[in-house]
Amino acid sequence: MSEKKGKPTPKRKESEAKLKLSPLSPNASKATKKVLKEQTRQRRLEARAAYMRGEESALPIRDRGEARRFVRNYVDERKSVTEYFLIIIMVVLILTIIPIPAVQLAAVAVMYSSMIFITLDGILLSRRIKKMVKEKFPSEPTRGIGMYGWMRATQLRRLRAPAPQTVIQKRNRKIIT
Structure with missing residues (x-):
């Protein structure tokens, strides 16, 4: 009842x-x-x-956790050519419009060499991140964390979300803001 x-x-x-x-x-x-x-x-x-x-409660699930915060800070504290990839590609696109074959060939060479360099840098960065996360956070899974760091590294620093919490290293000093 x-x-x-x-x-x-x-x-x-x-x-x-x-x-x-x-x-x-x-x-x-x-x-x-x-x-x-x-x-x-x-x-x-x-x-x-x-x-x-970067408040934990406001982050989407893919960005939550101490390991992800560590990866974000690690990527944000170093400067890399990888973050300028989009700018390089834009310059290459503009150069390919110029009707001079030598300039077009040079632009295509720059594009492919930058793609190869960025791919190698990403693979090495991914491996380094996974190794560091395994050492620092042994209970955290490392699946996808290398790609997470690599994708963050390919974004321009001022367009990254959540915003960088570290300042780029200068003379082996890290300043956390």
Whole structure:
């Protein structure tokens, strides 16, 4: 047997009146909708700021955990040609438009050599990251963590999300901000 709820079922008129007062209802006033929209926008801005700061609760699942934070900091503290790959490719595209065969050939050579260099750098970086994570976090799985670091390294530093928490090393000194 089910227990009684202790109060009578609300009348249809009462239920509809409650719905009309809700800010999500189509009958809500424009002022109410505007306030709700502003609150939603503010929450979204706060969530984005927390994500960019690297707060664990605001990060997507792929970025969570101490090992991922370690990888992000490791990648962010070093400077690499890899992060300038997109800029190099843009320059190559512009150079291939020039109707001089020697310039076009040089552009294609730069493109392929940079692709080979970046692939080798990524493979070595991935192996190094996996080794370091195994040593520092033995209980953490290393599956996909090398590719995570490599993909982060291919992004321009100022476009990385969450934002870098370390400053690039200068004269063997690491400054954490």
